[in-house]
Amino acid sequence: MHYRTDYSAALLVSPPEVLEIAGWRLHYQAYSTRQHDPRPPVLLLGGAFQSFRSFAAEVEELLPSHPVILLDLPSQGGNMQLAPELGLEQLADLIAAFAEQLQLPALMPIGLSYGSALAALFAARHPQRCARLLLAGVTAFGRPGARRLLEEGLALLDEGRIGEFAQGALTGLLNPLHLQDTGVSPVFRKALLRQIQRLSPTEVERYRQNSRRLLAFAGFERHPLCPTLVLAGEHDHFTQPWEHAQFAAACAQADCALIHQADHLAQFERREACAALYRPFLDGRPLPARSPGSTRLQAEQLLKLEKRCEPRLAPRQRQALLQHAEGRQWTVELSELGFFGGLLQGDLPRDLPGRGWQLSYADLPSQPLLPLRHEDRGLAFVFPHTDANASLALAARIHPAPLPAAACA
Structure with missing residues (x-):
C-alpha cells in the first residue's frame, strides 16, 4: 500500500x-x-x-x-x-x-x-x-419495528413520496425528543433533511438496494x-x-x-x-x-438492558379513531401511547392491511400509523413520522415541554 x-x-x-x-x-x-x-x-x-x-x-x-x-x-x-x-x-x-x-x-x-x-x-x-x-x-x-420502518421507507420511495420518506428517515437518524441533549442544531437538521430530499435517482436506487440487503x-x-x-x-x-x-x-x-x-x-x-x-x-x-x-x-x-426506549403511558383521554385509506374506520381505545408507537384495542379485522392507516386522537392532526402485531392484547403499532406537523403536535402533547418547530422539520 x-x-x-x-x-x-x-x-x-x-x-x-x-x-x-x-x-x-x-x-x-x-x-x-x-x-x-x-x-x-x-x-x-x-x-x-x-x-x-x-x-x-x-x-x-x-x-x-x-x-x-x-x-x-x-x-x-x-x-x-x-x-x-x-x-x-x-x-x-x-x-x-x-x-x-x-x-x-x-x-x-x-x-x-x-x-x-x-x-x-x-x-x-x-x-x-x-x-x-x-x-x-x-x-x-431483527427488531420488528425497525424492519417495518425500513419497509415503509422503501414503499414511499417506490411511490415517489420523497418528502415523506425524508422526514421519516430524519427522525430515525436524529431523535427529535432529545435535541437539547444531543446538541443537534436546527441548521444541521434542516441541512440533512434537504440532503435526503434531494437524492438523485441513482442515490435513491442505492438506498433501496442497501435497505433490501x-x-x-x-x-x-x-x-x-x-x-x-x-x-x-x-x-x-x-x-x-x-x-x-x-x-x-x-x-x-x-x-x-x-x-x-x-x-x-x-x-x-x-x-x-x-x-x-x-x-x-x-x-x-x-x-x-x-x-x-x-x-x-x-x-x-449486556443482556439486561431495557428494551423500550421511551415510557409508554396510558393517555388521559383514551378514545381515538383509526382510519384506513380505503374509507373504513374504527373507534379504538389507546392503552399505551408514546412518540414512537403504542398499543390500542378495538374490534378490528384479523387481516389488517399493512399500510394506509391514520390515527386521529383528541385535537391532534391525524398521525400515520404502521401496524406491528395484532393479538389478544390489541394492536401494537409504530409511527413512521412522515408528517412533520403531526409529529410535532404529538410530541408536544406527550411530553411536558413542547419541542421547537425545528425538531420535526
Whole structure:
C-alpha cells in the first residue's frame, strides 16, 4: 500500500483511488505519516448519506498514531456503482479481497450504522484479517419495528413520496425528543433533511438496494473473535442500546459503552466522549475505568438492558379513531401511547392491511400509523413520522415541554 502523506480535509472531496476486483469498483483514499507503513491501518466504513468528507475530524484525530484508509464499496458513499446482486456477506468479502490485493496487514475497521454491519461481517468471516473492531449504530435488523420502518421507507420511495420518506428517515437518524441533549442544531437538521430530499435517482436506487440487503440479512452465523468495542448512543431509537449490548455479548471479547447525550450519530455528536474510548482501544491499551461522557456496561448488564426506549403511558383521554385509506374506520381505545408507537384495542379485522392507516386522537392532526402485531392484547403499532406537523403536535402533547418547530422539520 502506498499512503499519501499530505493529508488535508480538502483532499477528502478529491477523486479517490479505484481498485477493481471481479468487475466491482472499490473507491478508497489512504493516508499516513509515511508512504510505506507496516502498522495495522484503521479502515473507515460509513453509513447512509455519509461520504469521505464526513470523517474529516476522525482522520485528523487518528493519523498521528495510525494509517487511515477510507473505503467506499459499491453503492456506498461516493461510489455510484449499483450492486443489487450482492448481499451484505459478499460486500464484506470484498473488504477482505481489497486487503489481500493491496497486501495490507490486519485491519482495524470502524463501522458506523450501515457500515457497522459490513465491518462486523468482515471481522466474523475473515478473522485473520481483522485486528480490532469498532462499531457504532449496529444491529442485525431483527427488531420488528425497525424492519417495518425500513419497509415503509422503501414503499414511499417506490411511490415517489420523497418528502415523506425524508422526514421519516430524519427522525430515525436524529431523535427529535432529545435535541437539547444531543446538541443537534436546527441548521444541521434542516441541512440533512434537504440532503435526503434531494437524492438523485441513482442515490435513491442505492438506498433501496442497501435497505433490501439489511432486510434480507438473516443474522450473524458467527460473531467477531477480535477485540471489539461497541458504542451506543443512549437516545438512539433506530438502533437501540439494548441491541448494541446484545451484539457485544455475542462477541468473543467485546466492550460496550453508552455514549451520553447522543443518538444514532454518536460519533459525530459526542466526538470527544467517543474518542476518549477509541483512542486507547485502537492503540491496544486498556479502556479507562471511568470516562467523561460515557458509561461502560459490565458483562452482566449486556443482556439486561431495557428494551423500550421511551415510557409508554396510558393517555388521559383514551378514545381515538383509526382510519384506513380505503374509507373504513374504527373507534379504538389507546392503552399505551408514546412518540414512537403504542398499543390500542378495538374490534378490528384479523387481516389488517399493512399500510394506509391514520390515527386521529383528541385535537391532534391525524398521525400515520404502521401496524406491528395484532393479538389478544390489541394492536401494537409504530409511527413512521412522515408528517412533520403531526409529529410535532404529538410530541408536544406527550411530553411536558413542547419541542421547537425545528425538531420535526
